[in-house]
Amino acid sequence: MLKTLDDVVKKLENAKKVLVIGHIKPDGDCISSVATLVLILRKLGKTAEGCVDDEIPWFYKEIAGASEIKRVDQLRDYDYDTSVTVDASEISRIGNSVELLDGKKPDITLDHHKTNVGFGEIDFYDSDYAATAVIVYEIGKKFGIEYDSKLAEINLLGIATDTGFFKYSNADSKVFRYASELIDSGAIIQHISSAVLEHRTINELKLFSEVVDTLKVEENGKLAWAYVSAEMLKRHNCTDEDVNGFVSEVRSIYGVEVAIFFIEWPERQISISFRSKNYVDVSKIAVAFGGGGHARASGCSIKDVDLEEMIKRVIDKSREFF
Numbered sequence: 659m660l661k662t663l664d665d666v667v668k669k670l671e672n673a674k675k676v677l678v679i680g681h682i683k684p685d686g687d688c689i690s691s692v693a694t695l696v697l698i699l700r701k702l703g704k705t706a707e708g709c710v711d712d713e714i715p716w717f718y719k720e721i722a723g724a725s726e727i728k729r730v731d732q733l734r735d736y737d738y739d740t741s742v743t744v745d746a747s748e749i750s751r752i753g754n755s756v757e758l759l760d761g762k763k764p765d766i767t768l769d770h771h772k773t774n775v776g777f778g779e780i781d782f783y784d785s786d787y788a789a790t791a792v793i794v795y796e797i798g799k800k801f802g803i804e805y806d807s808k809l810a811e812i813n814l815l816g817i818a819t820d821t822g823f824f825k826y827s828n829a830d831s832k833v834f835r836y837a838s839e840l841i842d843s844g845a846i847i848q849h850i851s852s853a854v855l856e857h858r859t860i861n862e863l864k865l866f867s868e869v870v871d872t873l874k875v876e877e878n879g880k881l882a883w884a885y886v887s888a889e890m891l892k893r894h895n896c897t898d899e900d901v902n903g904f905v906s907e908v909r910s911i912y913g914v915e916v917a918i919f920f921i922e923w924p925e926r927q928i929s930i931s932f933r934s935k936n937y938v939d940v941s942k943i944a945v946a947f948g949g950g951g952h953a954r955a956s957g958c959s960i961k962d963v964d965l966e967e968m969i970k971r972v973i974d975k976s977r978e979f980f
């Protein structure tokens with residue numbers, strides 16, 4: 659049920675052992691929100707553990723707090739009294755971490771996705787927040803936590819990554835204010851930007867050069883898309899970590915409003931990322947294909963379809979927004 663941040667704080671105040679769960683395919687905001695909340699709760703003298711049922715991309719581990727996150731199997735015997743999910747818009751997003759909930763709803767959910775369905779006992783979601791890490795920072799503020807540099811840097815990670823390093827439309831004055839406070843507390847933005855933005859491999863760049871050849875533009879240059887096939891991924895020995903940023907490259911084209919990027923995985927699974935610049939709400943396109951997200955960034959994943967057929971269906975749907 660939708661509640662206030664004060665209700666969340668009250669629930670956490672009474673907690674002794676907390677389990678904080680993030681979503682699969684963890685991004686900077688997920689990793690930041692899990693680890694930051696864990697560190698805040700520990701500073702309050704509570705026991706807290708963070709869980710993500712997926713590999714944490716290696717480059718995030720350069721941010722000290724990221725190593726606080728564990729896998730499901732390491733936490734099966736952890737008898738928490740309060741569970742929290744962060745940055746997940748629905749329960750399926752937490753993957754196998756759901757096994758740790760023993761069939762119960764999470765006690766608290768914290769999220770900023772527009773498509774959030776409200777699946778906890780106490781839900782706090784608000785798409786005006788640029789990142790879940792901003793919500794977690796406000797929780798820390800309400801508790802009056804003293805930030806050290808490790809806590810400040812892991813908290814800033816999510817705020818930086820979900821705002822595209824302070825350049826997307828969600829980078830409001832609050833984001834800059836909190837970022838400046840976190841920097842005063844010892845976070846070094848260059849550690850974060852270098853870890854997240856400067857870890858490209860040669861394989862990734864070679865793959866990207868082939869992706870550029872797949873690029874198509876229509877609707878007077880406003881709709882652009884590209885894809886990577888399973889064969890291309892294999893040939894260049896690339897993983898999802900290597901291709902995650904490609905959709906932003908498509909959006910960076912002058913005049914493009916909507917950018918779409920298709921990734922074909924082995925075994926006929928296709929994931930699709932949507933980005934927009936100014937006015938098209940791409941969460942609506944993603945929802946039409948069973949996904950979700952934000953107005954300017956969304957995604958979906960579909961099984962048992964051909965890449966070609968999926969491109970046709972998605973582009974047909976996207977044309978309706980122009």
Ligand SMILES: [Mn+2]
Pocket residue numbers: 687688745770788789790820
């Ligand atoms: Mn987020």
